[in-house]
Each structure stands twice: as structure tokens, then as C-alpha cells.
Amino acid sequence: MPAERRDPADPAPAPPTAPRSRRRRTVWVAGLLSATVLATSGIGRAVVSGVGDSIGRVDAFGGLRDRPADDSALNFLLVGTDDREGVPAKVLQSLHAGGESCHCTDTIMLVHLSATGDRASVVSIPRDSYVDIPAHTDPATGKQVGASMGKINAAYGMGGPPLTVATVEQATGLHIDHYLQLNFLSFVSTVDALGGVPVCSSTPLHDPKSGLDLPAGTTRLDGAEALKYVRARYVDPTADLGRMQRQQKFVAQIIQQATSSGTLLNPVRLQSVASTVLKSVKADQGLSGKDLLALVSRMKDLRPSSASFATVPLSDLNHVVPGWGSTVLWDQPRAQALFAALRADRPLTAPPATxxxxxxxxxxxxxxxxxxxxxxxxxxxxxxxxxxxxxxxxxxxxxxxxxxxxxxxxxxxxxxxxxxxxxxxxxxxxxxxxxxxxxxxxxxxxxxxxxxxxxxGKDFTAVAGAAAAGAPTTGASGTAAAGSSTAGTATAGASAAGTASAAPTIAASRGDTVICH
Structure with a gap:
């Protein structure tokens, strides 16, 4: 077969970005996951013991009952709030971040660390997801509140971290082992501590609302510029889904930055970076220095190629509910296939193919x-x-x-x-x-x-030829058939015999396909 004719002046293929957003709020998960990576990827005992006591603590599991079964994998719930307390007005102005805090979780992400510690699956949960919010005690009045439907990000304001954890556990069937929370300036300080993080785009990105002005190509962003990048909502028509995609791309870049640079091999620099990051994070009361040391051995081989990124599949991007406004509905068969894969500790994507x-x-x-x-x-x-x-x-x-x-x-x-x-x-x-x-x-x-x-065109239904093009598939490959009986849930739409052909597909991306090359 003749070699393909290529223009040497053309740039290498740009990595994928990623899914949507509706209101003007901040995305923090990149900082949260970077905190996890830096706190676990090669940190020695001296570093962990030196910063473990500086982590802020929250009661994330108080009063929780009827929780999903625990297993050998680790599930972190990472949330970002738009808390602006203590941030000088001039700083807010420079970051294009005026306005009032929503007292809610602006970003919610699940990070699943495999039992062997060599894989991480990162799942973004849209903040406007319309889900069941469990019965709880109102923290302001002490009165019991019955279960109801609502936006998942409102659980934080209704019952704090415990209700947020309970809502996510009920919706996903996953046992949350640890809770991490990052606020406004934490994101900026994390990126600055790393010396900036490169991002790339095939087209210029301009958003006057967030202040983003990014040329095409690769640009190394400091903390303030990175914040504009993950906050921008007017650079494409996908809103919150677009922001979640950029957020996932940014997380992959942070993993690449932390694992490929000399940061993790330089104890002095590592302790400085880890101290800065962990001081900005709030964690559940059970995440101890000993736990961080245990995570070190489990994640020492984590690389972008062993990280997978996904977003909860959606069936309706504008489900209007009186009192809640516009919400989003999950595609339940595909969403449950995704969570079943995590419960079974199966990879969401196939390994890199030749x-x-x-x-x-x-x-x-x-x-x-x-x-x-x-x-x-x-x-x-x-x-x-x-x-x-x-x-x-x-x-x-x-x-x-x-x-x-x-x-x-x-x-x-x-x-x-x-x-x-x-x-x-x-x-x-x-x-x-x-x-x-x-x-x-x-x-x-x-x-x-x-x-x-x-x-x-109107004839399009799905990427039916994905398997032929080398994509991970459900069923026979075993890597993405989350709807199979081995995952503990019935395949949506499957017959009584449980045919593999009816298993819902899982859309996920490997970390090495979304970083800048």
C-alpha cells in the first residue's frame, strides 16, 4: 500500500478534548486529581509525614447507612466548590471570578484506583444531573428531610459532604472510600506549584467571560490562566460537557507533568510541591499519612496510558423540572454499564494498540x-x-x-x-x-x-465501525462490557439468555490519547 502523502508543515494530530456547561462556575477537579497524584506517586515517608497533618479535614461519612459493599479497589470522590471566602477582591477580578458563591459542588468526579494500583479511571458527573437525593437531616434546623429528586450538586448545600457522598453512592452503587475537596485558590496554587501545565488546542480559544485568550498549538499555562481555561464556557457550543472535556484533558496533562518531569525524583522539590497542594485540600477524617504511604506503592506505576477518562452518559441535556430549571438525565443503561465496570474493577478502555x-x-x-x-x-x-x-x-x-x-x-x-x-x-x-x-x-x-x-447527516445513528477502526468494544474483548452478568448487573435490553450483543457500550478515553504530544 503506498505511503500516505502528508504535508510536513502540518502539525501532528491534536489530542482530543472532551464533554458540557451551563452556568458560570469553576472547575476544580484537575487540581484535586493532581493533589492525589502528587500525594501518592512516589512520595516518601518523610514527605508524607511532613504534610499529612496540614490537610484540612471534613466529616464526609458521618451518619451514612446502607452503604454499597466495600471492595479491594479504592474510590475517591473529588469535589470542587466555588467557595471564595478569603480571596481578595483584586484577585477575584484578575481571575474574572466575581459574583456570589453557589454553596454547591461545582464539579464532581469519581476516581477509581484499581486493586493492583496500576490503573485509574476518572469519571465526570455532570453537576446538573437529576438524581435521587437520599433522606437526610437538615444541618441548619436538625429536622429530617425525606428523599426527593434534585440536581446532584445541590446535595452539598442541603447536607454537606455526607449527603454528597450518599447521593453519589446511591446513584452509582460504588462505595466511596475517601473524599477530597478543593476550593477557589487551591486550583491556582496547585498549577503554580507544578511550574505550570501545558495545554493544546487545534484552534484558538477566546472567551471574554472567563478572560481566556489561547492561541492554537501548545501553551504552558500558569495557575491563573489554567483557571480561565477550565472555566471557559463560550469557546464551543457544548457548554458544561465541553468544560468537562477540557478538565479531563487538563487532568491527563497533570499526570503527564508529574510523572515525566523530575519533580517526583527530587525530594526537596517534591516536598515543596506536595506541601503546597495538600495544604489547599480538605479530606475526610480517615485519610491519614499511613493511607497516603499505602497509596504510594499502589500507584507508583501509574502513567497517562493507564488512566481512563469518561463522563456519565446522558439521554437528555435539557430536562426542565419546575423548581430546578434545566437539568440533565442519565442514559441509564449505559450509565449503569459504566458503574458496573468500575464495581467489577475492569478497565474502561483497551490497552494501547499497535x-x-x-x-x-x-x-x-x-x-x-x-x-x-x-x-x-x-x-x-x-x-x-x-x-x-x-x-x-x-x-x-x-x-x-x-x-x-x-x-x-x-x-x-x-x-x-x-x-x-x-x-x-x-x-x-x-x-x-x-x-x-x-x-x-x-x-x-x-x-x-x-x-x-x-x-x-440525518442518517447518522452511531459510530458503528468503531471496532473495525481499532476501538475498544463491549462483549468479547472483556474490557468494556460493563453490562455483563459478571459485573453484577443485568445487561440493559438483553434477552433472558443474556446475549453479549445487547451490552451497552462505554465511551472512555485513555490518558495518553488526550495529552499534548
């Missing part, structure tokens, strides 16, 4: 280019709300380097057939993308460059 392995099963013949080298922007030409965001996520799950900035195509609502627009110099790469979108019409656009454009 180029030969990813290009062997396409109907059009052997594929020479792996999905990770194919850069894609998704446009919605069908006019179906949320369609481009879902397709972007499915392609990213299949390993493609999507831009994450799903948009409406000009004249959206008129496209009947899905079209792949590509530069003819990338005639081999387009075969890999076409295998993931069977039936799509190929259109050559000279000068388009290395980023292909998928314009979704």
Missing part, C-alpha cells in the same frame, strides 16, 4: 493509519440537538483525535447524508475514519489540512 492491530478488520481492506493519528472535527448538519457532541465522544472513545469543539454546520438541519470532508493528501487516514462511519460520503477538499471534518 498500528498493525488497529488496521486489520475494515471492510475496505487493511488500514495503515491508527485512529489516534486521525484528527477530526465534528459538525452537526442534521439539526438534532446534542448529536455532534455524542458523535465526538464516540469517535474519541474509538481512539480518534477529535477536537472536542463540536459545532453546528452551516445550514444545519438540511443534511440527509453524513459527509467526511478531507484533504486528498490524507488519503490513507480517511480510510480509517470511513471504517468508523460506514456509509458516509467522502468529499475531497484540497488545502483542508490534517483535520478532517465529519458533517453529520
Amino acid at each position: 498500528a498493525a492491530a488497529t488496521g486489520t478488520a475494515a471492510a475496505t481492506g487493511p488500514l495503515s493509519v491508527p485512529p489516534g493519528r486521525v484528527r477530526v472535527q465534528v459538525l452537526n448538519g442534521a439539526g438534532v440537538p446534542g448529536l455532534a457532541t455524542r458523535a465526538d465522544g464516540e469517535l474519541r472513545s474509538a481512539g480518534f483525535a477529535t477536537t472536542g469543539d463540536a459545532q453546528n454546520a452551516p445550514g444545519s438541519g438540511t443534511a440527509a447524508v453524513t459527509v467526511i470532508r478531507y484533504d486528498p493528501r490524507w488519503d490513507e487516514s480517511v480510510k480509517t475514519l470511513a471504517a468508523a462511519l460506514p456509509g458516509a460520503r467522502l468529499v475531497q477538499v484540497a488545502g483542508l489540512g490534517g483535520t478532517m471534518q465529519v458533517v453529520l
Whole structure:
């Protein structure tokens, strides 16, 4: 097969970004996970003992009953609040972060550490998720409050960390082992302690509301600029999902930064960084220095390639509820498949595949280019709300380097057939993308460059060719079939015999596919 013609002036494929947002609030999880990584990846006894007592404490598990069964894996609930107490007005102004605190969890993330300690799965939970909030005691009045439905981020204001933990445990069936909480300036100090973190984008990102002004390419951001990056909501049409994708990408960069730099090998620098990070974090009362030391041995081999990122699958992005306004509904079969995989301690993504392995099963013949080298922007030409965001996520799950900035195509609502627009110099790469979108019409656009454009038509249903393009699949592979009986839950839509073909798919990305290269 002839070698693909490439323009040497074209940049390497940009890594995927990631899913949505609605209101002006801050995203803290990158700082929270960096705290976990720095507190566990190679910290010696002296470092841990020197900073363990400085961590702020909260009662996260008081009064909890009827909790899910514990297991050998570790589940951290990481929350970020937009608490601005003690932050000088000038600092707030410089960070474009005026306004009142919402007294809620602005960001919620589950971090699942495998029993062997060599894998981490990070799952973002949309803050507007409409879920059951368990019965609880009102902390202000001491009165009992019955169970009810509401936004998941409101649980914090209604009952503090314990109700937040109880709500997440009830919704996911996962036993939460530890709770970590980060506030406004914690994020900034964490990034600055690392010496900044690089981020990359295939297009310029401008958001006057957050103050973000980022050129295309790779830029190293300090704490204040990084805060603008994860807060921005007007850089793409995906809102909170877009912010969660950027947040996940930023987390992967922090893992890469912590594990590839000399920070973890320099005891003096390590202690300085760890002290700064951990002083900014609040943790449950049971997370001791001894626990941190135990985590050291379990996470010493953690790398971006062994971290997976996912967002709870959604079925309705604008479910309006009187008294709550716009909420989001989970796609229950796919969401329960995701959580079942975590309960069974199974990886959410397949291990890195070689180029030969990813290009062997396409109907059009052997594929020479792996999905990770194919850069894609998704446009919605069908006019179906949320369609481009879902397709972007499915392609990213299949390993493609999507831009994450799903948009409406000009004249959206008129496209009947899905079209792949590509530069003819990338005639081999387009075969890999076409295998993931069977039936799509190929259109050559000279000068388009290395980023292909998928314009979704009304015929699009799903990335049906993902397996052929080297993506992790459900069922036979065993890596993502979270709906199987081994996970302890019934497969949604499966027959009484439990056929594997009906298992819901899990959309997740490996950390090494979302970092800047």
C-alpha cells in the first residue's frame, strides 16, 4: 500500500478534548486529581509525614447507612466548590471570578484506583444531573428531610459532604472510600506549584467571560490562566460537557507533568510541591499519612496510558423540572454499564494498540493509519440537538483525535447524508475514519489540512465501525462490557439468555490519547 502523502508543515494530530456547561462556575477537579497524584506517586515517608497533618479535614461519612459493599479497589470522590471566602477582591477580578458563591459542588468526579494500583479511571458527573437525593437531616434546623429528586450538586448545600457522598453512592452503587475537596485558590496554587501545565488546542480559544485568550498549538499555562481555561464556557457550543472535556484533558496533562518531569525524583522539590497542594485540600477524617504511604506503592506505576477518562452518559441535556430549571438525565443503561465496570474493577478502555492491530478488520481492506493519528472535527448538519457532541465522544472513545469543539454546520438541519470532508493528501487516514462511519460520503477538499471534518447527516445513528477502526468494544474483548452478568448487573435490553450483543457500550478515553504530544 503506498505511503500516505502528508504535508510536513502540518502539525501532528491534536489530542482530543472532551464533554458540557451551563452556568458560570469553576472547575476544580484537575487540581484535586493532581493533589492525589502528587500525594501518592512516589512520595516518601518523610514527605508524607511532613504534610499529612496540614490537610484540612471534613466529616464526609458521618451518619451514612446502607452503604454499597466495600471492595479491594479504592474510590475517591473529588469535589470542587466555588467557595471564595478569603480571596481578595483584586484577585477575584484578575481571575474574572466575581459574583456570589453557589454553596454547591461545582464539579464532581469519581476516581477509581484499581486493586493492583496500576490503573485509574476518572469519571465526570455532570453537576446538573437529576438524581435521587437520599433522606437526610437538615444541618441548619436538625429536622429530617425525606428523599426527593434534585440536581446532584445541590446535595452539598442541603447536607454537606455526607449527603454528597450518599447521593453519589446511591446513584452509582460504588462505595466511596475517601473524599477530597478543593476550593477557589487551591486550583491556582496547585498549577503554580507544578511550574505550570501545558495545554493544546487545534484552534484558538477566546472567551471574554472567563478572560481566556489561547492561541492554537501548545501553551504552558500558569495557575491563573489554567483557571480561565477550565472555566471557559463560550469557546464551543457544548457548554458544561465541553468544560468537562477540557478538565479531563487538563487532568491527563497533570499526570503527564508529574510523572515525566523530575519533580517526583527530587525530594526537596517534591516536598515543596506536595506541601503546597495538600495544604489547599480538605479530606475526610480517615485519610491519614499511613493511607497516603499505602497509596504510594499502589500507584507508583501509574502513567497517562493507564488512566481512563469518561463522563456519565446522558439521554437528555435539557430536562426542565419546575423548581430546578434545566437539568440533565442519565442514559441509564449505559450509565449503569459504566458503574458496573468500575464495581467489577475492569478497565474502561483497551490497552494501547499497535498500528498493525488497529488496521486489520475494515471492510475496505487493511488500514495503515491508527485512529489516534486521525484528527477530526465534528459538525452537526442534521439539526438534532446534542448529536455532534455524542458523535465526538464516540469517535474519541474509538481512539480518534477529535477536537472536542463540536459545532453546528452551516445550514444545519438540511443534511440527509453524513459527509467526511478531507484533504486528498490524507488519503490513507480517511480510510480509517470511513471504517468508523460506514456509509458516509467522502468529499475531497484540497488545502483542508490534517483535520478532517465529519458533517453529520440525518442518517447518522452511531459510530458503528468503531471496532473495525481499532476501538475498544463491549462483549468479547472483556474490557468494556460493563453490562455483563459478571459485573453484577443485568445487561440493559438483553434477552433472558443474556446475549453479549445487547451490552451497552462505554465511551472512555485513555490518558495518553488526550495529552499534548
